[in-house]
Amino acid sequence: MLEEIKTNINNPEVLEELYRSDRKAFGSAFEKIYPEIETTESARFWKARLDFGKTGERTKSPARQEIIAMIVTGLITAILIKIPDLFTFDVHSSFFYERNAAIIVFLGLTLFTIWITRIENLTRLIFLAFAFLIPLIYINLLPVYKSASVNLAYIHLPLLMWCIFGIAYTGFDFKDKGKRIDFIRYNGDLAIIYALIASAGTLLTMITIGLFEAIGMNIQKFYMNNIFVAGAAAAPVVSAFIIRNYTAYANKIAPLIATIFSPLVLLTLLVYLTTIVITGKDPYNDRDFLLVFNIMLIGVMGIIVFSVTETSLIRNQKLNISILFILSIITILIDLIAISAIFYRLGNFGITPNRLAILVSNLLILVNLIIIMTGLFRIIFRKLELKTVELSVANFLPVYLIWIIIVVFGFPVFFGMK
Numbered sequence: 544m545l546e547e548i549k550t551n552i553n554n555p556e557v558l559e560e561l562y563r564s565d566r567k568a569f570g571s572a573f574e575k576i577y578p579e580i581e582t583t584e585s586a587r588f589w590k591a592r593l594d595f596g597k598t599g600e601r602t603k604s605p606a607r608q609e610i611i612a613m614i615v616t617g618l619i620t621a622i623l624i625k626i627p628d629l630f631t632f633d634v635h636s637s638f639f640y641e642r643n644a645a646i647i648v649f650l651g652l653t654l655f656t657i658w659i660t661r662i663e664n665l666t667r668l669i670f671l672a673f674a675f676l677i678p679l680i681y682i683n684l685l686p687v688y689k690s691a692s693v694n695l696a697y698i699h700l701p702l703l704m705w706c707i708f709g710i711a712y713t714g715f716d717f718k719d720k721g722k723r724i725d726f727i728r729y730n731g732d733l734a735i736i737y738a739l740i741a742s743a744g745t746l747l748t749m750i751t752i753g754l755f756e757a758i759g760m761n762i763q764k765f766y767m768n769n770i771f772v773a774g775a776a777a778a779p780v781v782s783a784f785i786i787r788n789y790t791a792y793a794n795k796i797a798p799l800i801a802t803i804f805s806p807l808v809l810l811t812l813l814v815y816l817t818t819i820v821i822t823g824k825d826p827y828n829d830r831d832f833l834l835v836f837n838i839m840l841i842g843v844m845g846i847i848v849f850s851v852t853e854t855s856l857i858r859n860q861k862l863n864i865s866i867l868f869i870l871s872i873i874t875i876l877i878d879l880i881a882i883s884a885i886f887y888r889l890g891n892f893g894i895t896p897n898r899l900a901i902l903v904s905n906l907l908i909l910v911n912l913i914i915i916m917t918g919l920f921r922i923i924f925r926k927l928e929l930k931t932v933e934l935s936v937a938n939f940l941p942v943y944l945i946w947i948i949i950v951v952f953g954f955p956v957f958f959g960m961k
Contacts, residue, residue: 545572546721552585571790575728612658613784620651620780621773628768642682644776645701649708650675651780656711659787667715674707678951685955691896692958699950705730706944723937724852729786731849735796736782744774801850805863808846809870815839816877826884833884837901840881843874844908851915851932864922871916878909896958900950907946911939 548569551557562569570593580586622629624647627639653671662668682700685693712729713722748771755762826833850867885902892898918932 545576545725548572549576549580552580552583555585558585558589567787567790571787572725574790575725609659609784609788612655613780616651616655616658617777617780619654620647621777623647623650624776625769625773638687641697642685642700643679645704646675646679646682648776648779649701649704651777652783653708653711655780655783656708660714662711662714664715670715671707671711674710675704678703681952690955690959692954695896695900695954696951699947702943702947703951706940706947709940720934720937723940724933727848727852727936731801731852732786732796733779733782735800736785737778740778740782741775744771744778802863804846805850805866805870808843809866809873812843812870812873812877816873826880827887833881833888836877836881836884837905840874840877840905840908843870843877844912847871847874847912847915848936851919851936861923864919868916868919868923871912871919875909875912875916878905878912881905882909896954900954903946907939907942911936911942914939 547561548558551561573589573593577586577590624640624644626643653675656662657668657671662671678700682696685696709723709726710717712726713719716722748766752763752766824832826836847867847870850863882902882905885898885905889898889902914935915932918927918935921927922932
């Protein structure tokens with residue numbers, strides 16, 4: 544929808560057909576690309592028309608069917624996450640959550656997506672069923688005692704389920720790079736809205752527990768084990784509902800967060816690297832420090848990808864692109880240090896599942912960062928469009944998916960489970 548609107552912005556007949564085919568999707572896509580096309584007369588006309596639909600007499604509440612979808616899928620998610628309390632297990636409930644929490648949360652999001660987008664094709668529904676069922680059976684058949692390879696499977700499982708959710712979100716058109724970019728943006732919005740709900744839920748929890756303690760009742764354990772856990776699992780579905788029905792608000796928050804966080808992350812990295820040099824911290828011989836180093840790298844990489852996909856919605860793009868360019872250079876340097884430290888440890892201590900997984904992950908991130916940095920350089924100095932960088936991000940998603948599948952299903956078999 545995004546690309547179709549941009550391509551046909553001066554073709555009123557096609558725009559009208561797109562609008563009538565799916566008004567909500569049209570409005571959502573138009574809000575996202577408006578900063579790029581706001582100088583055209585047609586864009587200003589559609590902006591006024593869609594804004595009137597939000598503020599005028601035609602404003603409508605969320606459809607009853609979507610409210611029902613949110614309630615039902617939210618309840619399913621909440622019930623599934625409470626299975627350890629509904630049934631007796633031989634292992635501690637923490638093992639259940641470690642193995643199944645990601646599957647349950649993304650199942651709720653996928654069910655909500657299937658419902659509201661009306662995926663009725665039987666073949667696609669069967670595919671999604673097996674896409675959840677196979678990892679569910681596999682991960683629960685792994686031994687309770689966690690070897691390094693099994694632990695890596697647990698860590699990468701949420702990423703696999705995220706990819707499966709992405710296939711459903713894109714309507715099984717995952718080859719469409721525009722839809723991949725839209726999916727990344729959507730997850731940024733989802734994370735932000737979820738964080739807001741989580742903050743409000745935490746505050747409500749503290750108030751509720753405090754109120755009951757004031758009358759001599761200690762409900763903390765019951766509340767945290769039941770209401771809080773169920774609410775945390777169902778909140779992503781609520782977030783998806785909010786994004787779908789209040790798109791204009793969600794689309795304003797994400798670009799703002801990207802604008803604020805990019806320079807803050809850049810400043811933090813500069814201070815952090817300076818501190819490392821001053822304190823003499825050594826990632827080559829300090830295993831724990833190397834682990835923290837890699838976690839920081841992955842986090843910064845995620846922020847860069849999120850910011851790149853949101854920058855097209857920001858008015859002052861030039862400044863943000865320059866910040867992202869500098870940030871990508873610094874992150875590449877950090878990645879090179881991490882890779883050299885991993886090679887050093889491989890040479891001295893040999894190959895282990897953890898070292899191999901971190902090495903390949905860092906190499907993939909390095910290649911992706913170089914591609915992003917090159918694209919940002921061309922935008923700044925050769926005046927290319929931001930779309931080229933967005934497409935480079937979209938192009939790399941299948942590479943990550945292949946590696947995730949290898950780690951989840953291949954590592955426990957290749958390296959053993961003990």
